[in-house]
Amino acid sequence: MMYEYFDNLEKGIKGRIDKEPQKIHARKKYVLEIARLGKRLYNQDENIAWCGVMAPFDLLNAMGVTSCFVEFVGAMLASTNTADHFLKQAEDEGYATDSCAYHRAVTGAVLENAMPEPNFIIGTSSPCTAGLAVMENFARAYKKDFFILNIPQNDFKEAISYLAGQIQEMTSFVAQHTGHPLSIEKIGKAIELTNKASLLLQNIYDLAKQKPSPVDNQFLKDFGTVMSLLLGTRQAVDICQAFKDELEHRINNPTPNMTNEKKRLLWIQNRIQYQFPINKMLDDLGAKIVVDELNDVTWEPLDPDNPFESIAKKTSSIPFCVDSTRRIDHIKQQIIDYKIDGVVHPCHWGCRQGTGIRGLVSKELRQMDIPVLNLEIDCVDSRNLAKGQIETRLEAFMEMMG
């Protein structure tokens, strides 16, 4: 089922790009690559690794492993309106509705044999405890070898060297399963490509800061998180270049849509994954999400002479890997850099990691006089969605911002 979905998606988008080859098509190129990744994941000839969100995908890509964090599949199921069936399946097997629905949806898919069998599994202790627990469950269910990357929540010297050592160990673990060790050349190439993409990402985010911002509510949705899957590849660089070109094009050719920017918003953590017209609601209210919290380059360029340590530093710089003080400082900086008027915090039901800092974020931002809209919502499970209530809250929030 998922293979056909990704196959159709690829064909459809490719057709549309081919029809107008002169256009930039940034978002289409991005979705095309996601569709291709999806297809490869469901292709039995590939070396498949199911991973935690913080796995070093640049290294895995360099090692020829088709890899993906499982929450991506949860999000895909939600975006194609097929999550409900799998959520129910998992719940019938005893998985509590108090858990994160990204994980519950994938668990349902595993129980229904709708997931491709991985060759091995790499769990990561960040962003969340729940994510690592489900990876262990999958390793047990598929009887596959399981590797854990423990990501300390600080960047002390010892923590970085522990993480760097584990990343190196991980490459040996992968090589044992694929038969292809990671060569110096491959690391060098992956690092070069990651650095190129990172630089372009930084350019993209800088362009998004402009007032009015050339982005729209959909343009950079979950971009930083999903792009991490493609880092270390030529495709990531091409996609980033297309995004940069499109933003420059928009700045040079502004549309009324772009200039209609009454309020600039920051979105914390992930977006809502199922079909839900929140972007349209925001458009109608003249509000624009100019930045997602995780759309940022928080790391220094990777050092080809010190690959594991620099990847470790990059990993531990991601906002959901750090303590709340540093995370909130990062949000505050984004508020300043992007001239933000208000913050939307979707408190995803079941997420102890992100939702758990709801009150601390609100408290700190109150001191900055920045209003925060805490949406109590499940970003994957739409079964209890109170659409009307959200609409009312959005309106009230806009009024509050004046």
Next chain:
Amino acid sequence: MVPKIGFTCSYTPVPLIEAAGFSPYRIFPDTDSADQAGHLLHDNLCPHVKKVLDRCLDNDLDDISGMIFINSCDTMRRLSDAWHDTRPSDRITLIELPSSTSNSSIDYLAEEYERMARNLFEWNGQAFSLDCIHENIELWNQLAVLVSEIEARMSKAFYPGLAASFQKVINAAAAQSIETALNMAKEILSVEQTPQKGKAKVMVFGNLLFDPKVFDLLEDWNIHVAVNDFCTGSRFITGIDTGLNDNFFKALASSYLHNTPCARTMDTSTPGNIAANIVEKAKSADVKGVIGFTLKFCDPYLARVPMIREALANESIPFLMLEGDCTMGAMGQQQTRIEAFSEILGV
């Protein structure tokens, strides 16, 4: 009075606290304070962390000279964040706890425990002393031996009141001193008790169940608690295998990672072994049934309950799963189900 160090997780090595001249003070989630934690963090967090934070927000704590937090799960790390926010002048150390038991994890945790020890000695203005640490580990290990003896007695036959007494020993080690707990344990073992019949022999497991009165209640409801597998129970007194290593911190790290089988730690060579461990404990104690008691919103357990249920069913071991908060009040609501379960098990 000996100054106190607060902590909240069973991966906190109490011997290090005492070696630095402090007394341990596990902050139990036992409070009538108003529910404010949900506001500062979020309501969908486990009651363990929320109630501890409520105590902190309500100033319902003895004087403490510092806090040790363990980054054992998302909720715990949020507790450490909220503590910083609520009591910014407190001395706080957050120890990173690896989720796997690999050699590099043991080495890293050893460094973390050493950092904890050095901070504690410094907080108390004392010179760092490996001898003091060694002495306290020895004392702790003596306690671990006696605790195992009480556990063996509990699992052999039903002795009225023994499960509650056992819990009191554990609580004394957590919130008074190793020596107090040691004396209590000796006293329990020195008394000859007459075993009784008529109760259903059960293993209880989960995250937190620390009120001794709960164990008396369970007896009233016809349950003989033969195994108490909680992080506020037997898992708390982790014996330290110093024979393996001449480095105390490595010995601590290795023992805690291997011998404190909490749902948040994993052995990657046998994924999901928590289920097998529970079955094994239940079988070796020859219990008639297992009661799981876990806290709402606890991710490490939420994800594992289905596999534990399946593993027990495969062995035809009856299983009752209860979820709630960790208070006596919450136990009252479970009475009917527990009594019905004990009836099914028979005696």
